[in-house]
Amino acid sequence: MARVFLNHVVKKYGKETAVEDLTLEVRDGEFVALFGPPGAGKTTILRMIAGLEDVTSGEIWIGDKLVNDLSPAERDVAMVFQSFALYPTKTVFENLAFPLRKRKVPPDEIEKRVKEIAAVLNISHLLEKKPGTLSGGERQRVALGRAMVRRPQLFLFDEPLTNLDAKLRLHMRAELKKLQREMGQTAIFSTPDDVEAISMADRIAVLSKGRLIQYDTVDNIYERPYNLYVAQNIGSPQINTVEGSLVTEGGGPLLDLGFTKINLSHLGDVLKGFEGKSLILGVRPPDITPSTRKTDDISFRGRVEIIEDTGAEVYANVGVDSTTFTVLIPSGMRLGVGDEVWLSLNPKRIHIFEKSSGKALL
Amino acid sequence: MADVRLVGVSKRFGKQEAVRNLTLEVQDKSFVCLLGPSGCGKTTTLRMIAGLESPDTGEIYIGGNLVNKVPPHERDIAMVFQFYAIYPGMTVFDNLAFPLRQRKWTKGEIAKRVREVAEILQIAHLLEKDAMSLTVGEKQRVALGRAMVRDPKVFLLDEPLTNLDARLRAVMRVELKKLHNRIKTTTIYVTHDQLEAMTLADKIGVMESGVLQQYDTPSNLYNRPANLFVAGFIGSPTMNLLECRVRKGERIYLDFDGFTLAADGFDGRLKSVHDGMELVFGVRPSDIRVEEGGGGLLNGRIEVIEPLGDKAILDILVGRTVVRVLEYRKARVDVGSSVALYMDSEKIHFFDKKTGLRL
Numbered sequence: 001m002a003r004v005f006l007n008h009v010v011k012k013y014g015k016e017t018a019v020e021d022l023t024l025e026v027r028d029g030e031f032v033a034l035f036g037p038p039g040a041g042k043t044t045i046l047r048m049i050a051g052l053e054d055v056t057s058g059e060i061w062i063g064d065k066l067v068n069d070l071s072p073a074e075r076d077v078a079m080v081f082q083s084f085a086l087y088p089t090k091t092v093f094e095n096l097a098f099p100l101r102k103r104k105v106p107p108d109e110i111e112k113r114v115k116e117i118a119a120v121l122n123i124s125h126l127l128e129k130k131p132g133t134l135s136g137g138e139r140q141r142v143a144l145g146r147a148m149v150r151r152p153q154l155f156l157f158d159e160p161l162t163n164l165d166a167k168l169r170l171h172m173r174a175e176l177k178k179l180q181r182e183m184g185q186t187a188i189f190s191t192p193d194d195v196e197a198i199s200m201a202d203r204i205a206v207l208s209k210g211r212l213i214q215y216d217t218v219d220n221i222y223e224r225p226y227n228l229y230v231a232q233n234i235g236s237p238q239i240n241t242v243e244g245s246l247v248t249e250g251g252g253p254l255l256d257l258g259f260t261k262i263n264l265s266h267l268g269d270v271l272k273g274f275e276g277k278s279l280i281l282g283v284r285p286p287d288i289t290p291s292t293r294k295t296d297d298i299s300f301r302g303r304v305e306i307i308e309d310t311g312a313e314v315y316a317n318v319g320v321d322s323t324t325f326t327v328l329i330p331s332g333m334r335l336g337v338g339d340e341v342w343l344s345l346n347p348k349r350i351h352i353f354e355k356s357s358g359k360a361l362l
Numbered sequence: 363m364a365d366v367r368l369v370g371v372s373k374r375f376g377k378q379e380a381v382r383n384l385t386l387e388v389q390d391k392s393f394v395c396l397l398g399p400s401g402c403g404k405t406t407t408l409r410m411i412a413g414l415e416s417p418d419t420g421e422i423y424i425g426g427n428l429v430n431k432v433p434p435h436e437r438d439i440a441m442v443f444q445f446y447a448i449y450p451g452m453t454v455f456d457n458l459a460f461p462l463r464q465r466k467w468t469k470g471e472i473a474k475r476v477r478e479v480a481e482i483l484q485i486a487h488l489l490e491k492d493a494m495s496l497t498v499g500e501k502q503r504v505a506l507g508r509a510m511v512r513d514p515k516v517f518l519l520d521e522p523l524t525n526l527d528a529r530l531r532a533v534m535r536v537e538l539k540k541l542h543n544r545i546k547t548t549t550i551y552v553t554h555d556q557l558e559a560m561t562l563a564d565k566i567g568v569m570e571s572g573v574l575q576q577y578d579t580p581s582n583l584y585n586r587p588a589n590l591f592v593a594g595f596i597g598s599p600t601m602n603l604l605e606c607r608v609r610k611g612e613r614i615y616l617d618f619d620g621f622t623l624a625a626d627g628f629d630g631r632l633k634s635v636h637d638g639m640e641l642v643f644g645v646r647p648s649d650i651r652v653e654e655g656g657g658g659l660l661n662g663r664i665e666v667i668e669p670l671g672d673k674a675i676l677d678i679l680v681g682r683t684v685v686r687v688l689e690y691r692k693a694r695v696d697v698g699s700s701v702a703l704y705m706d707s708e709k710i711h712f713f714d715k716k717t718g719l720r721l
Contacts, residue, residue, distance in 0.1 A: 199668035
C-alpha cells in the first residue's frame with residue numbers, strides 16, 4: 001500500500017525532453033491510467049517510478065520515502081511489461097514461486113502464497129501446466145500473478161492489454177479492474193486506448209508529447225475535457241467538432257456555425273472577450289438528436305452519408321454543409337444512405353473551445 | 363463487375379484441413395466479409411479466389427466463368443493488402459499509372475484512365491502531390507485507385523486495417539464504406555474484427571476451423587445466430603451464454619449454476635426440449651435492463667462497473683455466474699448493490715449445448 005508522488009519530474013534524453021515538469025499524485029489504493037499516443041511519455045514515467053530510468057530532475061516519492069536514489073529492488077514495486085516473458089520450461093507453479101524462492105521464502109509459505117494468488121487469478125487448475133500450453137489470457141494472468149506474489153506496495157502495468165486479441169482484451173479489462181479493487185493495491189497502468197483508460201481507471205492522466213494535459217476522474221475527463229486534445233482523444237466514436245464564430249444578436253451571445261446559431265447565453269461571463277473570435281463547438285454523438293422533421297429553431301438539415309450498424313448501436317454520418325456529424329440513431333428510427341435528416345444539439349451538453357489555444361471555455 | 367461463386371471447395375495443407383466443403387455465393391456489386399479467428403480458413407479462401415492457392419476439390423467461378431485453371435493475373439481481380447502500401451517518392455499520378463505502365467499502355471491511354479479513376483475516388487486535385495504527403499484517408503484511396511485502374515471485376519482485401527490504431531480504423535472504415543457505395547465493385551474482405559465486418563458488409567461468412575458456420579446479413583447474424591460459435595463471435599461485449607439443464611414437469615424449469623428459472627414466459631419456445639436436456643441460454647448485454655432491488659427474471663449483485671463514457675458495462679454476479687449488461691443510461695447503481703435483471707423473452711436465444719445449434 002502506498003501513495004506515489006511525482007514532484008516536478010523532468011526527463012531528458014540529450015536535447016530531447018521525454019517528460020516535461022510532471023507533478024502527479026496517486027493516492028493510496030488508487031488505480032490510475034497514463035493515457036496518450038506513442039511518444040507521450042507514458043512508459044518513461046512508469047520506468048522512472050520503477051527505478052529503471054533516472055530522473056533528470058525532480059523527486060519521486062513512494063509511500064513516505066524519497067526513492068530517487070533507491071535501486072529498483074529497494075523500491076518494492078512490481079512492473080508488468082507489455083510483452084511479458086514466462087519461463088517456458090517451468091510449470092505455472094514454479095513460474096509463480098520463482099520470485100519467492102529468490103527471496104528465500106520458506107517452502108510452505110511459498111506453497112501457501114502461490115495457491116492464494118492462483119485462486120484470485122482463477123488459474124489454480126493450471127498450476128502443473130507449462131506456459132506453452134496456455135492461452136494468451138491465461139499466460140497474461142500468470143505474468144500478473146508473478147508480479148503479485150511478492151505483495152509489492154505498488155503495481156506498474158505497461159500497456160497490459162495491448163498484445164491481447166479484442167475479445168480477450170474486453171474480458172481482461174474487467175478482470176484487472178476487479179483484481180485491483182479486491183487487492184486494494186495502488187496501481188498505475190499505461191495505455192494508448194481511451195476505452196481501456198476510462199473503463200478501468202479511477203483517474204486518468206492524459207499525456208501529450210511528455211506533457212500532462214489533464215489529470216482527473218473519468219467522469220470529468222469525459223464531461224469536462226480541458227482542451228480539444230482531450231476531447232478528441234477520449235470517447236468513441238470521436239466527438240464531433242465544427243468551427244464557428246461568436247456573435248451578439250438580440251442582446252445574447254450566439255455561436256454562428258453557418259447552418260445554425262446556438263444560443264450561448266447560459267454561459268454568461270465565460271464568453272467575455274471572445275466576441276468575433278473563432279471558436280470550436282464540440283458535441284458527442286449521443287448528444288445529438290436526429291429527427292425526420294424540423295423540431296426546434298436550432299435544428300439543421302443534413303443528408304445521411306453512411307450508416308454503421310454495430311448490432312447493438314446504429315451510427316449515421318450526416319453531412320451538413322462541408323462538415324460531417326456522427327450521430328447515434330435511436331433504435332426504431334429507420335434511416336438510409338441519402339435520406340434527409342434534421343439534427344438538434346443539446347445546448348447543455350455542448351463543449352466550446354477557443355480555436356487558437358484549443359482550451360475549453362467551460 | 364462480377365459475382366463470385368465457390369462450390370464445394372476444400373483445401374488441405376498436409377494433414378491440416380484449411381477449408382472444408384465451402385459453398386458460398388457473392389453477388390455482383392456486393393460487399394462480403396469473411397470473418398473468423400486466426401486459422402479459420404478465411405485467408406486461404408481469399409487466396410484461392412485470387413488464384414494464389416488451388417483448391418483440392420470444388421469449383422470457383424468469377425463472373426460465371428470457372429477459374430480453377432486460370433492463373434492469378436488473368437482472373438481480373440485486384441488484391442489489396444495494406445492500404446498504406448503506396449510507392450514513396452512518387453506523385454499520386456505515378457502511383458496510379460504504375461500498373462498501366464507495366465502493362466505498356468500508351469501515354470494518352472494512361473492519362474485518361476488515371477484521371478477517370480482519380481475523379482471517382484475524389485483525388486483528382488491531388489494527382490501532382492507526393493503520395494507520402496497525403497493524409498491516411500487519402501493514401502487509402504490512392505492504394506485502392508492503384509488496384510482500380512486495371513478495372514478489376516472483384517476486389518479482394520486481406521485485413522487491410524489491422525495495423526492501424528482504433529481511431530484511425532474507425533475513420534478508414536467509414537471511407538471504405540462510402541467508396542463502395544459509390545463504385546460498387548464486388549468486394550470480398552477478410553477480417554477477424556467482428557465490428558469491421560458488421561459495419562462494412564452486406565453479408566458476412568463466419569468461419570471456424572475451415573467450416574462456414576453461417577452466411578447471412580449482419581442483422582440476421584446478430585439477431586438469429588445459427589450456433590454457439592456465431593453467437594459468441596458476433597457482438598461486443600459478447601453475448602452472455604449460460605449453461606442450464608431442463609427440468610420438465612407441469613411447468614418447465616431451467617436449472618443454472620446456483621439458481622433456477624421458471625420458463626413460464628417463454629415455454630412456447632422450449633416445446634422441443636426434453637427433461638434433463640442441457641441448453642445454453644443466451645442474452646446480449648444490450649438486451650438486459652437493470653433496476654435496483656429484486657423481482658427481475660434474474661437477480662444478482664454488481665461486481666464491476668466499467669464506464670465507457672455515454673454507457674457502462676456492469677458485471678453482475680447471478681448465482682455463481684457473471685452476467686454482463688450494457689447500460690445506456692448513466693449507471694445509477696453502485697458496486698455491491700443488489701439488482702433485478704429484466705429482458706424481453708424474444709431477446710433470449712436458446713442453443714442445444716451438445717450440438718451448439720440454435721433451437
